[in-house]
Amino acid sequence: MTPAVSFTKVSRHFGTVRAVDAVDLEIQPGEFFAMLGPSGSGKTTCLRLIAGFEQPTAGHIRIFGEEAQGVPPYRRNVNTVFQDYALFPHLNVLDNVAYGLMVRGIGRAERHKAAEEALALVRLPGFGARKPSQLSGGQRQRVALARALINRPKVLLLDEPLGALDLKLRESMQEELKILQTSLGITFVFVTHDQGEALSMADRVAVFNEGRIMQVGTPQDIYQKPRSRFVADFVGSSNVLPPDFVQRYAGQRRWGSLRPESIRVARQAAGEGVQARVVALNYLGSATRLSLDAGGLRLHATVPAGAALPEPGEHVALTFNREQLHLMEEGA
Numbered sequence: 001m002t003p004a005v006s007f008t009k010v011s012r013h014f015g016t017v018r019a020v021d022a023v024d025l026e027i028q029p030g031e032f033f034a035m036l037g038p039s040g041s042g043k044t045t046c047l048r049l050i051a052g053f054e055q056p057t058a059g060h061i062r063i064f065g066e067e068a069q070g071v072p073p074y075r076r077n078v079n080t081v082f083q084d085y086a087l088f089p090h091l092n093v094l095d096n097v098a099y100g101l102m103v104r105g106i107g108r109a110e111r112h113k114a115a116e117e118a119l120a121l122v123r124l125p126g127f128g129a130r131k132p133s134q135l136s137g138g139q140r141q142r143v144a145l146a147r148a149l150i151n152r153p154k155v156l157l158l159d160e161p162l163g164a165l166d167l168k169l170r171e172s173m174q175e176e177l178k179i180l181q182t183s184l185g186i187t188f189v190f191v192t193h194d195q196g197e198a199l200s201m202a203d204r205v206a207v208f209n210e211g212r213i214m215q216v217g218t219p220q221d222i223y224q225k226p227r228s229r230f231v232a233d234f235v236g237s238s239n240v241l242p243p244d245f246v247q248r249y250a251g252q253r254r255w256g257s258l259r260p261e262s263i264r265v266a267r268q269a270a271g272e273g274v275q276a277r278v279v280a281l282n283y284l285g286s287a288t289r290l291s292l293d294a295g296g297l298r299l300h301a302t303v304p305a306g307a308a309l310p311e312p313g314e315h316v317a318l319t320f321n322r323e324q325l326h327l328m329e330e331g332a
Helices: 043-051 093-103 108-121 137-149 167-184 195-201 219-224 229-234 243-250
Strands: 005-014 017-027 032-036 058-063 078-081 155-159 187-192 204-209 212-217 239-241 256-258 263-266 274-283 287-294 297-304 315-320
Touching: 005 043, 017 043, 017 058, 017 212, 032 043, 032 167, 032 195, 043 058, 043 078, 043 155, 043 187, 043 204, 078 137, 093 108, 093 137, 108 137, 137 167, 167 187, 167 195, 187 195, 195 219, 204 219, 204 229, 212 219, 212 229, 229 239, 239 297, 243 256, 263 297, 274 297, 287 315
Parallel strands: 032 187, 032 204, 078 155, 155 187
Antiparallel strands: 005 017, 005 058, 204 212, 239 256, 263 315, 274 287, 274 315, 287 297
């Protein structure tokens, strides 16, 4: 199967800054693919390279097998949804959605009909006469989505599109985007710095750092089997364990990772397990996160809501299933 998007040794340099550094990547047709990483990691530059807003310093980008080098953005079969929506304030919703068709010379009646259909697709029927200023943040984001979808792109690029929304609305839009992508079958490439967003929505995730891809895999693989200390720490804030600790409990001198939810906390200082002192408690609603000091090693554990909690300063014993102690690649 021809990939929807492929990068072959793609780099993008800005002077001495290597924003993207020799990236190899394949995104499959119909895939919901997330690019995850901190600010400045190269994920947004990769998105702009696909869109044609940037050109690679080296390497090749292909979209459904066709070389993208030198092809201007408007001739690529992709569309972009931005975080700031980029709606025209002087146009009503219908004309905002239909704008791309107007540029292509499509007649008024035909483009308005298509715009109404696109608005219905994002659950905004009847909103065409309103101005963007009369909409909520979530509604403006749906209008931007409808405007991108009206041209029937093969690849939809989403640049942190939910970043400006409050938590509850963001969670609702995550669910809607996933349902919409599944029903349309369009390839979605989604850029975010939010680990929860990437893990909950994507079929596969690429974790970026300093212009390079650190790991590509399913959300389950990324979360449970990180290949490096960076991925373990960035995705879900795992406990990154040094080789001395891992050798004691797993028999191999390797770096390891252990998720906070894998640790059981017993309110006694003696006996089996890792001896630790409770430093702080952070209430999360469904659980409480404990910060722990185990002989100079800082660990985190989560205790389900309703369970008895130790007090700060109290000494506890930590136990875990050794099968859940993941060994990372050497030198990672």
